[in-house]
Amino acid sequence: MPAPCRAAVLGSPIAHSLSPVLHRAAYAALGLDDWTYAAVECDEAGLPALLLDRQWAGLSLTMPLKRAVLPLLDRTEPLAVEVGGANTVVFADGQRHGYNTDVPGMVAALAEAGVTAPPGATILGAGATACAALAALRAAGLPAAVVQVRDPTRAGDLLAAARRLGLAVELRPFGSQVRDGDLLISTVPAGAADFFAERAIDPRARPGAVLDVVYDPWPTPLASAAAHSGIVVVSGFDLLLHQAARQVELMTGRQPAPLEPMRAAGHSELARRAALPAH
Secondary structure (H helix, E strand, C coil), X not given: CCCCCXXXXXXXXXCCCCHXXXXXXXXXXXXXXXXXXXXXXXXXHHHHHHHCCCCEEEEEEXXXXXXXCHHHCCEECHHHHHHCCCCEEEXXXXXXXXXXXXXXXXXXXXXXXXXXXXCCEEEECCCHHHHHHHHHHHHCCCCEEEXXXXXXXXXXXXXXXXXXXXXXXXXXXXXXXXXXXXXXXXXXXXXXXXXXXXXXXXXXXXXXXXXXXXXCCCCCHHHHHHHHCCCEEEXXXXXXXXXXXXXXXXXXXXXXXXXXXHHHHHHHHHHHHHHCCXX
């Protein structure tokens, strides 16, 4: 029997995911003409049934599926266990293997921008991406981070991830002043950090670099304010690109992933969307 060549991204809502564009561009560049990649609407209730389909080669997962998938896996890499979420499932040897490519994707996106050894870090938000950010900061050699949250009572998953990762976390109110020189990582949805843009870029205490995980619409007010002040800015697209590249490698077994064709396809699609009439 030939190995399955079907892959997909699961989530709800999922229609506007950029993942199919990136993965299909990789398949084309690698000459994998028999591989397909789709966007499949799926919530937590529908996840177990989809994971029973052994015709998948691999699946990409968005929230809230990254956490929901953990008890459904046969094997989970240590990093995904520590972070508390797997965004990638690879079907191999009759088993479901879970991985987290958000962390290496974030490390690679920051490194590409020259951000490899920040003196400190502040994270906005406490969701799954914030947990991945903690692991990326550990990889950069940081022993601690500040995390700004609206409701500290909802930061339990993040604090648990920090303990597993061996990082100290200081919770501060959302919108607090960022420490001078910190890498600022915004993991909140589009619009949630807009009011923060001018406050964060304070000449008396300004970030050394900014990563905003939003990629559409881009630039965000936070990214624009940072760029205007000459601060290094890393976009959510950079993160998405590098985590998708790692997914392609895991699912197809081909290394390295064709980063530049994937990047070009993603930028082209975002430009196409930006040109569409506003609804």
